[in-house]
Amino acid sequence: MNGAQARLALTVLSPAEQLMEPLYNPTGGYASYVVPAAFVLIIQQTLLMGAATLTALGFERSTGVRRAAPGPAGVFGRGLAHLTMYAAALTLFFIVLPRVYGFSTLGRVSDLALFAVPFLLATSFMGQAAGSLFIHRETTVLLFIATTLPQFYQVGVSWPLEMLPPALDQLRRIFPSASAIAHRADGGRE
């Protein structure tokens, strides 16, 4: 059988030529919905560890790191500093990289900014609170590293939220990423 006969046999088998065009998942893989959620977690966990370590360093006199003022203004000011530092990371993770990787970019930048401000501030304050709570600054890093993978399984991308026990569903909400990823999953379309 030569090539011409093979094509003829295929034409007889299926006279209409099919063109497959995926509408909602053009990459055909899981990266387009798992990776954006992982980006949110990466931003949260690095900021938590950084804010906690910097705060704890401020209490150690030998390090020379300035301690933040304990009042609301001092803590809020440090949170604003973290917000400006992470603006570049947010731009990279949520504007540049989705376009580089060909992920969905349905959300508007203004919607993203609306969520980014409370997300980063809440994360910074959480890290600062943890940094003040523990005597040894390494404790917070170990604690936050240990929570990373359980958090990833509880944000709704790799395991359905409906299957989570109610207690775990409430527990996961203590981290700002739970609400931030829920918004990313909606794509900011509403």
Added chain:
Amino acid sequence: MSEVRADWFYLWLLTAIYLTLAVLAARRRISHDAAHGA
């Protein structure tokens, strides 16, 4: 729309809670360090 708005308000609620916790924890740490001569 309402769920997205609820998530947004919840993030601000977390922000206020953790800001309060961070202030309280910093004050507690300062008094702890002062009491232990650190």
